[in-house]
Amino acid sequence: MNNKIINIGILAIQGSFAEHKEMCEALGYSCIFIRNKDELEKITHLILPGGESTTMLKLLKEFKMWEILKDKIQNKNLKIFGTCAGAILCSHLGMNISIERNAYGAQQNSIITDITVNKNSEFYKNTAVENISAAFIRAPKIIVNHSTLSNRASSLEIISEYKNTPVLVEENNFIACSFHPEITKDYSIYEYFCNK
């Protein structure tokens, strides 16, 4: 671990925020729940949990957190990790991905599986992690534009795919995944994100 000062926040409006906190704390990082705009000012890292994206989006706007979030992202003062519904929020906050909701079907299609990490990714270079245990629960599909990938100026990187669809992607200060590492208790992405 390096000596950077990091302050991790977890958006705690709705969804699996308590599970994310347990993950960070198990790694030795303290973190706070974010439920208003003042708390948002204090942090360097923000986790957007799984839950209902429509609910979270609405509340972020009503609590006047949306503009502050956008500002902090613009000024590169905030790193963001979005899981499942949180990935949908990332796509609204400027990450160059689009999302198809419920693309894998209803609950009976939910699945826990190992996904393989792309060895050319920054993630692999930093962590040497080859596989991640991923829980897809009524998961959204992450869609990456061909033009984004072929654009040299773009820093968007696909860290892992499942059945030829990106499921874990990174771009500048954003990491987004369509699964739930907090459900399988896979720590690798947290470790990478907290050191980012």
Add this chain to the structure above:
Amino acid sequence: MSDISEEQNTFTLKSGLAKMMKGGVIMDVMNVEQARIAEKAGAVAVMALEKIPSQIRKDGGVARMSDPSMIEEIKKNTTIPVMAKVRVGHFVEAQILQSCDIDFIDESEVLTPADEERHVEKNEFKLPFVCGAKNLGEALRRIQEGAAMIRTKGEAGTGNIVEATRHWRQIRREIDNLNPSNIEEKAREYRVSADLVEMVMNDQRLPVVTFVAGGIATPADAAMMMQLGAEGVFVGSGIFDAENPELVAKAIVQATLNFDKPDILKEVSRNLGGAMKSLEIKDCAVKYADRNTN
């Protein structure tokens, strides 16, 4: 790749979906239009049923699983998870709902029980189940049968919060009373494994997400349950039996998310119009909560 492990429909995935609903409101809806209102208001799931509990009370007779067409129509027109109810012990209704490919099954005492001895063997199903409970023993028996989520029973269709409060406090009190010297005795009393009781003692909570249900009629009711420690609320008749369902739906979602902010609660409680027609518990011809407690 040879040995990639894959699992589907396991308890982790079933209880995982319930975790995504924490902090939210699950609303009873009777048609697509109401499902849209619920979704727009910010519900985390809808419960599709032909009659809300207050109507079941009024109409009497046997209340059963809803028509699959009605449930599928709602599923087709919403993006949030869809739940539906089966009668307690009616495993064939559960098979039918599983075939409808919805997201969650509620084995509900609000419908007329189909079996007075047994509940559905929920571990045998692919879909997750939520079950009602009014004390710790009931909750743990349901969890042992495979329930992936618990809701306290309250008294559905009354608009009266008092039973919901009683059942929540009862479960909390019984968890508080667990200690290393009474685990074995409590396990026998509750008819569940000692491991399960020990887990509850150590975690000081049920091992699955626990919502409150049965009698929530106002934003303040929802916020009170959240302040008592509920992880979310079910609202049945409280919304679509109210004078202004759209306003009440939004207000209850706001109140659930801001349960500890009285200033916001004050604002969302304004000008909602008439609440649902409500009942004193002593005037209920049938107490749903007393059904199938075994």
